[in-house]
Amino acid sequence: MYSNQSSWEYYMIAAVGESLIDRIGDKDVVGGCAFNTALAASRLGAAVTFFGKVSKDQYGSMILEKMIDDGVLFDPELCNAEEPTLCSKVVLDDEGKAKYVFDYKNTAACTFTKAELSKSFANETDIDLVFFGSISLLMEPGCEEIMPAINSIDSRPKYFLDPNIRPSMVIDSEAYRLMIFSLVGGCDIVKASDEDIAFLFPDLPLEEAERRFASLCEWNLVVTRGAKGSTWYTKFFKVDCPAVKVDNLVDTIGCGDTFNAAIMEYLQTNNLIGQISELDKPTVERILEHASKAAALNCTKEGCDPPYRDEL
Structure with missing residues (x-):
């Protein structure tokens, strides 16, 4: 593994999935759900490795430079893909909410195999939390390889899933x-936006859909609703957290990814990853407040540009 940092105080978070380039107007910005989550977690102080294919092209070089600059570990053997980097066109509405149009066919992002991922995981013996989701669950051939590879990790880490649904890619x-x-019941935490919930349960009112999904997730479900705040459902209680007010919102790109990262960083920093199923209400409240602050700060910058620890 490569990093510009020589040692880590904690066990490792693994972010598995895609990196890409977001085209915002005439500007190219590094992105991708798994990549953004790894970037944000590292900036907040977590030990994190990105596991995903990176192209040899100029955009791949941008991705590698970003990881090196921000202390995200990566496996050089996964960073030699001949295929071009996946690019997405970002369209912002009047409120700064982003919609994405992906040019994903025959690109590098998810060309990894189970064998490649398993070999890479084996080189990182201290993985205790794995993040995955989004479009990497849709893009062949990698979408069929992720779960078998994750399930091969010897340390038996906890799983964090964010569906981060992109309807334009769902056939x-x-x-x-x-x-x-089928995936959520085997995960330790699932984070979904209200838009994700509406897509998964199109015939149900949102609150009923959330509770239905929480039961499928065995009750560690976090639902985000943008400016309307977030809710964490557990088997024993529910915690609602208001959103942090953003006066100078630029766009929402990467806000959900930053929210994910802040949850995982808090769990890692406070040695709570092994206690995910036993979190008490005050702890959940603190985690949601922490994640909401981080996501709000990301909204004040163009593209995914998550805050550093000292900004919180």
Whole structure:
């Protein structure tokens, strides 16, 4: 593994999935759910490795430079793909909310195999939390390789899933829903936006859909609603957290990823990863407040540009 930092105080978070380039107007910005989450977690002080294919092209060089600059570990053997970097066109509405159009066919992002990922995981013996989700669960061939590879990790880490659904990439909605439902029961934390919930349960009112999904997730479900705040459902209680007010919002790119990262960083920093199923209400409240602050700061900058620890 490569990093510009020589040692880590904690065990490792693994972010598995895609890196890409977001085209915002005439500007190219490094992005991707797994990549953004790794970047944000590292900036907040977590020990994190990104596991995903990176192209040899000039955009791949941008991705590598970003990881080196921000202390994200990576496996050089996964960073030699001949295929070009995945690019997405970002369209912002009047409120700064982003929609994405992906040019993903025959790109490097998810060309990894189970064998490649498993070999890379084996070189990182202290993984205790794995993050995955988003479009990497849709793009072949990698989408079929992720779970077998993750399940091969000897340390038996906890799983954190963010579906981060991009409807424009979903060909068969019902098959996709069943796939997500099959995954969530085996995860230790699931984070979903209100838009994700609405897509998964199109015929149910949102609150009923959230509770239905929480039961499928065995009750460690975090739901985000942008300016309307967030909710963490557990088997024993529910915690609502208001959003942090953002007066100078630029866009929402990477806000959900930053929210994910802040949750994982808090768990790692406070040695709580092994106690995810036993978190008490005050702890959950603190985690949501921490994640909300981090996500709000990301909203004040263009693209995914998450805060550093001292900014919180």
